[in-house]
Amino acid sequence: MSQTIRFANAQQFTFHQSLKQRVKEYFDQKGLSSNGGMRMIGKGLFWILAYLGPLTLLITVPMPWWAAMLVFVWLGIALAGIGMGVMHDACHNSFSDKAWINRLFASSIYMIGGNKFSWKMQHNVYHHTYTNIHGADEDIAGMALLRFDKHQPLRPVHRFQHLYAPLLYSMMTLSFYVKDVRQAIRWSMAKGPHFVFQQMTKLITGKLIYFGVLLVLPLMLSPLSWITVLAGFLVVNLVAGFIMAIVFQLAHVVEGADQPLPDDKGLMDNSWAVHQLQTTANFSPGNRLLTWYLGGLNYQVEHHLFPNISHIHYPAIARIVRETAAEFGYGYNTFPSMALAVNSHLRTLKAYGRS
Numbered sequence: 001m002s003q004t005i006r007f008a009n010a011q012q013f014t015f016h017q018s019l020k021q022r023v024k025e026y027f028d029q030k031g032l033s034s035n036g037g038m039r040m041i042g043k044g045l046f047w048i049l050a051y052l053g054p055l056t057l058l059i060t061v062p063m064p065w066w067a068a069m070l071v072f073v074w075l076g077i078a079l080a081g082i083g084m085g086v087m088h089d090a091c092h093n094s095f096s097d098k099a100w101i102n103r104l105f106a107s108s109i110y111m112i113g114g115n116k117f118s119w120k121m122q123h124n125v126y127h128h129t130y131t132n133i134h135g136a137d138e139d140i141a142g143m144a145l146l147r148f149d150k151h152q153p154l155r156p157v158h159r160f161q162h163l164y165a166p167l168l169y170s171m172m173t174l175s176f177y178v179k180d181v182r183q184a185i186r187w188s189m190a191k192g193p194h195f196v197f198q199q200m201t202k203l204i205t206g207k208l209i210y211f212g213v214l215l216v217l218p219l220m221l222s223p224l225s226w227i228t229v230l231a232g233f234l235v236v237n238l239v240a241g242f243i244m245a246i247v248f249q250l251a252h253v254v255e256g257a258d259q260p261l262p263d264d265k266g267l268m269d270n271s272w273a274v275h276q277l278q279t280t281a282n283f284s285p286g287n288r289l290l291t292w293y294l295g296g297l298n299y300q301v302e303h304h305l306f307p308n309i310s311h312i313h314y315p316a317i318a319r320i321v322r323e324t325a326a327e328f329g330y331g332y333n334t335f336p337s338m339a340l341a342v343n344s345h346l347r348t349l350k351a352y353g354r355s
Contacts (some may be wrong), residue, residue: 005130005262006266010271012271012274013271015328016272016274018324019320020095023317026320034308034313040095041087044090047078048082055075058218059221059222062223069232069235071232072233073236076239077239079173079240081293081312082112083108083112083114083244085293085294086105090108091106091119092308096309107216110206115183118184118187126138130209131292132257132280133262134149134260139252144163145158146158146168147161148252149352151259151261152355161349161353162353169249170237172241172245173237180349181203246345247294248282249271251300255282255344256331256344257333277325277330277331280304281334282299283341284298284338284341285299285334291315295311301321
């Protein structure tokens, strides 16, 4: 379906051009690079050490099972920090102005069990281009038990999805083990057998490294029992999966985030930039600590309009986006707090499960 969709509302192009010019003027006046630079490199090294350090202690230092579980919980928090605050920017090439640094830190996706090729295709290409469009954005495709897309078939079980969805969100990183393989094969087939082999080799190698570091090494070297290690491995994935999944859902499956459809010719009513405004939402815009931990993913409007700008600049350019949108008469979706965004998300799931 994505091959036929076009954003062709010429009357709205002025908004996007004006917005880009104003954001460019901001960086020019401040003498800033739109990339993250040394601030992002420092942040990336912090999160990687915050993960590898406790993991090393877990393997080498004897501790009771309950203390080990606390370390496993922290490892899940750290992996989510890597995914949102490091890998995400690097995969968008906004981490640094040097390509090799972007590639290096983008490879941190293997630390959370994902695959770089599959992520870039699903997230960078399809999600960012066709946000919230049925049949084109796999981020709202959900599963048999979840209905994120109001145009998707309604099942009786969806009536209760607002109750059990948070439990399924914890399975996000675990789902990478199956979903990545399916996506990598499907999206690499068009480039020939050699490319398929190349991507599958990278995918399998990445999965082996992930299991080796987080599961095999603790089983072989840790003084902990194998039951504790297996339970800890599950805890790490459940914690990291839940944090990342709920944050991603608060951007697009909330009240105010539309899910428009193209007409019979594949044309959307709005231009691409206006479409991003109407399908995306922010939350907790003034919370600096949350913004730092989430990698700016609470500024999803700015991220979708400027995915190649590092998240460290989102609070500053948010004012420009908000004022420009108001000047042109377009809405700007935002929730003052994360709690209000979560409540809106649950209400949306309840509504999508019953109509």
